[in-house]
Amino acid sequence: MRRKPGISGLKSAAAARDQFRAVGENVARVKADLMKEQLATFRSQLEDFARKHKNDIKKNPTFRSQFHEMCAKVGVDPLASNKGFWAELLGIGDFYYELGVQIVDICMLTRSDNGGLISLHNLRLLVCQKHKTGRESVTEDDCLRAISKLKILGSGFEVISVGKKKFVRSVPTELNKDHNEILELAQIQSYVTVEQVERKLSWSSGRATDALKTLLEEGLSMIDNGHVDGISRHWFPCVSTSSAVVEE
Amino acid sequence: MQSLGDFKLPDFFNYPPYFTLQPVRETKEKQILMWKELILKYCKSQKIFIIGLEEEFPLFSNQKIQRSLNNEAREAFLSALVSEGRAEWIDRGHKRCLILWRSIQEWANYILDFVRENGLETDVMTIEDIRCGIETRGSDLERIDRGVLMQALKILEQKGKAAIIESSSADTGVKFAA
Structure with a gap:
């Protein structure tokens, strides 16, 4: 639109701008209202759904993880707060809160055995042992969720992946790439020798010895000089299943 | 789970590195703790x-994992028991160890x-009566170590609960007080 010359031209241009703005605001408001309405509907339906399936969410681990997936897709975090309507509705906050406490407990109890590194698999087994009722009630997925909530406390709990396995680390030890590779190798036999590390990872002798020494000092491995062949073996309690059981 | 006779062995007994004395202090402390408990439990159950x-x-x-403790490890575990008063070296060379799965005071009680x-x-009983007699059969006093028994009886004597009767011709006797 070409501006007409003179004062009237300026005025009409200003009036047109105002009109456009008014219309624009109107459209935006209508859109926002519509969105609000949709959100409210959605929220109430999600609430209905959660209310209806409260027991399924609590008892059935598969259903629970699917519910979480659904919530994540629409950007709702039912664990974000313990005070929200989710917590009141489902008590789901309490579920993960308690699970988190149990996980901290188990990590502390087993720390002297495994040096503060426990496989997610073993952790879940121990959690299920504590839950005397319903052995199948807690999944690895639940444990991961509970651990992710522990991070808020700055407690230094972290999930790390070594090869195909996930581990939960409860000590501030930084594991570098070399250590991770050794842990991955150890998953095959539960132990490694210096020679195996050198051969399989194509490392120099010094690199292998150094990394193994650090792992030993951190309490993540134990040395075994008792084999008849006279070769020292480094065992990793965190990758073996037998030593995972805490004696009551 | 593996067992020795009727004694159930803990899981760590099948984990090879527990048979090597660990070089790292914290790991060693944990290892010693577990062995101490095992030795006490086993001796108590087998009355050793x-x-x-x-x-x-x-x-x-x-045998199952083909591991055995060397002398250094054996002495470390037993010494740890001695330092807690749960065992005593019988000789100076630390070759024989008396395991007190009950302390002397507990034995006296x-x-x-x-x-x-x-x-x-x-009643008057001889030491042999107590160790091998019919009255104590099936109790923990059956085949009790002679030295342990004498030390416990001495505690009772000091409290006036027993009188030890030394005899040159016969076995030492003891008379309990009501």
Whole structure:
């Protein structure tokens, strides 16, 4: 639109701008209202759904993880707060809160055995042992969720992946790439020798010895000089299943 | 789970590195703690009093995983028990160790309870009667170590609960007081 010359031209241009703005605001408001309405509907339906399936969410681990997936897709975090309507509705906050406490407990109890590194698999087994009722009630997925909530406390709990396995680390030890590779190798036999590390990872002798020494000092491995062949073996309690059981 | 006779062995007994004395302090402390408990539990269940460091002892080796404790490890575990008062070296060379799965004081109390429950007050018993006699059969006093028994009886004597009767011709006797 070409501006007409003179004062009237300026005025009409200003009036047109105002009109456009008014219309624009109107459209935006209508859109926002519509969105609000949709959100409210959605929220109430999600609430209905959660209310209806409260027991399924609590008892059935598969259903629970699917519910979480659904919530994540629409950007709702039912664990974000313990005070929200989710917590009141489902008590789901309490579920993960308690699970988190149990996980901290188990990590502390087993720390002297495994040096503060426990496989997610073993952790879940121990959690299920504590839950005397319903052995199948807690999944690895639940444990991961509970651990992710522990991070808020700055407690230094972290999930790390070594090869195909996930581990939960409860000590501030930084594991570098070399250590991770050794842990991955150890998953095959539960132990490694210096020679195996050198051969399989194509490392120099010094690199292998150094990394193994650090792992030993951190309490993540134990040395075994008792084999008849006279070769020292480094065992990793965190990758073996037998030593995972805490004696009551 | 593996077992020795009727004794159930803990999981760590099948984990090879527990048979090597660990070089890292924290790991070693944990290892010693677990062995101490195992030795005490086993001796109590089998009523074993003396462990010879250089002799065969079921806990010192595990055929299943082909591992055995060397002398250094054996002495470390037993020394840890000695320092807690749960064991005593019998000789200076630390080759034989007396395991006190009950302390001497606990033994004294056990004897006193046993005597009361079985109405043996005012009876005179010889040491051999206590160790191999019919009255104590099936109790923990059966085949009790002679040295442990004498030390416990001395405690009772000091408290006036028993009188030890030394005899040159016969076995030492003891008379319990009501």
